[in-house]
Amino acid sequence: MKILFRVIVFLIAFSLVAACSLPLKPTILPAAMNSPTIAVSPTTNASQRTNQFGFFVGKPEKALNAKALKPLTDIGNVGWVRLNVGLGVNGQDYTPYLAAGFNVILTIINKDPNNIVTDYGTPKDYPAAGFPFQKKDQYQQDVHTLLQPALTYLQQGRQVWVQAENEEIDATVEPGALYWRGTDAQYLAESQAFYEAVKSVSPKFQVVLTSFASYMLDFLDNPNDAGHAHGLQHVTLLLSQAKYDALDLHFYGCVEDIPAKIKTIKGLAPSGQPTTWISTENGGPDFRCKSTPATWKQDLAQFEQLEATQLPGRLSACLENGGRICLWFSFYDLTNASDTFSHFGVINLDSNPPQKKPAYAAYQAFIAKQQK
Numbered sequence: 001m002k003i004l005f006r007v008i009v010f011l012i013a014f015s016l017v018a019a020c021s022l023p024l025k026p027t028i029l030p031a032a033m034n035s036p037t038i039a040v041s042p043t044t045n046a047s048q049r050t051n052q053f054g055f056f057v058g059k060p061e062k063a064l065n066a067k068a069l070k071p072l073t074d075i076g077n078v079g080w081v082r083l084n085v086g087l088g089v090n091g092q093d094y095t096p097y098l099a100a101g102f103n104v105i106l107t108i109i110n111k112d113p114n115n116i117v118t119d120y121g122t123p124k125d126y127p128a129a130g131f132p133f134q135k136k137d138q139y140q141q142d143v144h145t146l147l148q149p150a151l152t153y154l155q156q157g158r159q160v161w162v163q164a165e166n167e168e169i170d171a172t173v174e175p176g177a178l179y180w181r182g183t184d185a186q187y188l189a190e191s192q193a194f195y196e197a198v199k200s201v202s203p204k205f206q207v208v209l210t211s212f213a214s215y216m217l218d219f220l221d222n223p224n225d226a227g228h229a230h231g232l233q234h235v236t237l238l239l240s241q242a243k244y245d246a247l248d249l250h251f252y253g254c255v256e257d258i259p260a261k262i263k264t265i266k267g268l269a270p271s272g273q274p275t276t277w278i279s280t281e282n283g284g285p286d287f288r289c290k291s292t293p294a295t296w297k298q299d300l301a302q303f304e305q306l307e308a309t310q311l312p313g314r315l316s317a318c319l320e321n322g323g324r325i326c327l328w329f330s331f332y333d334l335t336n337a338s339d340t341f342s343h344f345g346v347i348n349l350d351s352n353p354p355q356k357k358p359a360y361a362a363y364q365a366f367i368a369k370q371q372k
Contacts, residue, residue: 052324053315053367054080054102055331055346056281060094069100071347071354072331076367079103080325082280084166086130087142088112095149103159104150105208105280105325107166109179110190112142120171121181128178130165132186133193140197147201154204161278161325163208163248164194168238169216173230180210184234188241195243209244211280214252217261220268232268240270246324247274250281251317252340254289255310258282258317266322279318283329283344284310296343303343308358311346312366328363 055072060083072078082105085092089111097104109130110116111123115138116131123129133139150160168180168187180187187210198205212235219231239247249265251258262277269275285292285306296303311328318326332354333345346359 051077051079051367051370052319052326053370054078054082054325054327056082056327056329057097057331058334059084060092060097069096071356071360073100075346075360076364077371078367080105080327081331082107082327084109085146086111087139087146088114093149095153098150098153098158098160101158103161105161105163105278105327106146107163107211107280108143108146108194109165110139110142112138115139115142117182117186119182126178126181129181130168130179132182133190136189136193139190140193140200143194143197144201147198147205150205151202154202159206160204161206161208161246162194162198163210163280164190165210167213167216167250168210169213169234173234184237188238191238191242191244206245207243208246208248208278209238209242211248211250212265214250214261214281217249217251217264218253218257220264221257221260235265236268236270239268239273245274245276247277249277249279249323250329251279251314252281252283252286252329254286254291255284255313255317256291258314259321262317262321262323276324277322278325278327279323280325280327281329282314282318282327283341284314286340288340295339297339300343304357304359307344308362311359311362312369315366328359333357 055078057072072081080103081097083094083097084107085094086109094104094106110133111130112133113123115134116123117134118131121129123131147160147162150158154160165187166179168184169177170184171177171181172183191209195207198207215227216231216235219225219227220235222228247265247269249262251261265277266275285303287295292303292306294302315326315328328346329341330345332347332349333343334341335350346357346363348355348357
């Protein structure tokens with residue numbers, strides 16, 4: 001009996017050792033179990049960054065590499081920043097903004113060279129564009145991996161809203177579309193996959209529908225415009241069939257037109273779909289409006305002063321008409337944009353140190369007024 005007992009004990013022990021040495025099948029664990037440990041600056045005071053205003057910052061490394069994070073921190077109570085991040089693109093760490101106390105909106109653009117459909121162009125032809133995925137599971141895993149570093153900050157009370165693609169429009173209808181090289185049907189498939197992936201990481205993430213461009217909102221309000229019919233069809237399709245928690249409206253054009261654009265979108269929202277809306281791009285002055293006396297090329301100083309004058313009115317139009325988050329476009333002047341969007345920043349990063357424009361002080365005054 002003693003011999004038999006020893007044999008049984010030996011066999012059990014051997015089985016346990018063998019089991020522990022077997023390779024495990026990789027799985028996606030629940031978000032809380034996969035949460036990484038991230039060092040957060042002890043000087044961060046997240047309670048100071050609670051309002052609904054902020055800035056489009058662009059690529060995460062842009063402002064950081066240009067040492068613009070300090071002016072962004074110093075400007076006042078900036079509650080939010082929006083960042084563009086690409087799947088399959090290295091070196092885009094958005095966590096420094098979360099560590100600094102900002103809430104973040106991530107516009108996630110599918111650029112993974114191993115998982116894109118290039119029927120309507122390539123990344124070389126359209127470097128700013130997102131592309132439909134080939135494999136849903138790979139796309140969802142890429143989204144999951146990208147969002148993992150945000151979990152620690154969600155647990156600390158920071159908010160992270162995420163968006164699939166910027167200003168999506170069907171490339172078969174708009175051949176020159178800059179930001180999406182696929183069809184509406186392909187975007188709806190991505191929207192579904194994106195929503196599932198995001199919520200599997202954490203239900204605390206809020207999913208934002210692709211942004212409606214300012215020109216698209218212009219189409220909706222002008223039945224005589226050639227783009228009206230398609231604009232109406234496009235917006236109605238996405239509002240009714242995409243998966244999202246909130247909408248994103250972009251406002252350029254004339255500041256006085258913003259309330260009407262918001263009213264139009266509210267009227268098109270189908271029953272049962274979310275009606276929360278945000279604006280991650282709102283900038284001016286637009287030289288196409290009568291209220292803009294000169295382009296920046298004609299008189300840059302006058303243009304920048306008018307920008308400072310319009311900033312509170314544009315952000316107020318967002319706030320007073322129900323915008324949950326109202327961002328200015330952009331924090332810094334763009335250097336590779338079209339003439340229309342080149343000088344909407346509140347600082348100029350090309351100077352050393354970064355030059356604060358009149359709009360920088362206008363933002364500070366606007367925020368101080370909101371806090372009274």
